[in-house]
Amino acid sequence: MSDLLERLRDRGWRLTAQRRVVAEVLDGDHVHYTADEVHARAADRLPEIARATVYNTLSELVAIGEVREVSTDGRAKRYDPNTHHTHQHLVCSRCGTIRDVHPTGDPLAALPEAERYGFTISDATITYRGTCPRCASS
Amino acid sequence: MSDLLERLRDRGWRLTAQRRVVAEVLDGDHVHYTADEVHARAADRLPEIARATVYNTLSELVAIGEVREVSTDGRAKRYDPNTHHTHQHLVCSRCGTIRDVHPTGDPLAALPEAERYGFTISDATITYRGTCPRCASS
């Protein structure tokens, strides 16, 4: 994740303790925290960090493409730092668990020109929904 | 949409003026209102209808599969009454406009067994994002 910090520096960002901590929390694959979860984990290391700062930093990371926003349930948005390998999500309808998955093919290619209505399409996301093994057995 | 009212009656539902009005608002294709929009339109015909009633009715319609919930932006959920013809959504990132689209192929088939992690998958939704012609030219 020091890569990220460097990329931020390259963009002229000031490297504050708060931004560093948020970046550290988001380090790793298969991370899909809500803003509040990011805040709680950041506060473990930097207790006085403000909620607004976490929201600001997350928005900035999304704006520059380092993190993706994922809305799986209409509740809190989740933040997905794994933007380097394209992937889709598999969500348990019961407990909300999220897994990264890699379907074959390109969903963009599946949309005929006649179905594009003049849009310039930049992105296609697939959300698979179902029941995870744990929820299924309880 | 009188079909819907009949189906509701068949399920033993009481047909109140409120439910009737909500069903009427949701009549038609390419309807993707938020709960508040449904409430506003319902209130045009039945001014004293309560927000809670609209939320209740929408939840019930979703529960029996007559309406789908769509979370395109992490803001308010939208309600999509077109559940008879499976379709996906194309969303303008700028203005939020939604169009129904029909990609080819079955996204479920694109997810290999090894990528299912023991989940029982019931559904796959695709969201295409881009810029609509109107927003592109302004």
Next chain:
DNA sequence: TCCTACATTGGACATTGTCCAAGTCAAGAA
């Protein structure tokens, strides 16, 4: 070391959604 533009803070506010006790009414029974 000092400046200053940018970042952070904390609290008020906005939006969306949920809950509940009290009142109302649809629809079957008589």
Next chain:
DNA sequence: TTCTTGACTTGGACAATGTCCAATGTAGGA
């Protein structure tokens, strides 16, 4: 038709998530 009753609606309080802003703090260049 009228009565009865349990399901439905109401309105307002509350919860969860997110945004905004004026005051304060500070990273990094001069």
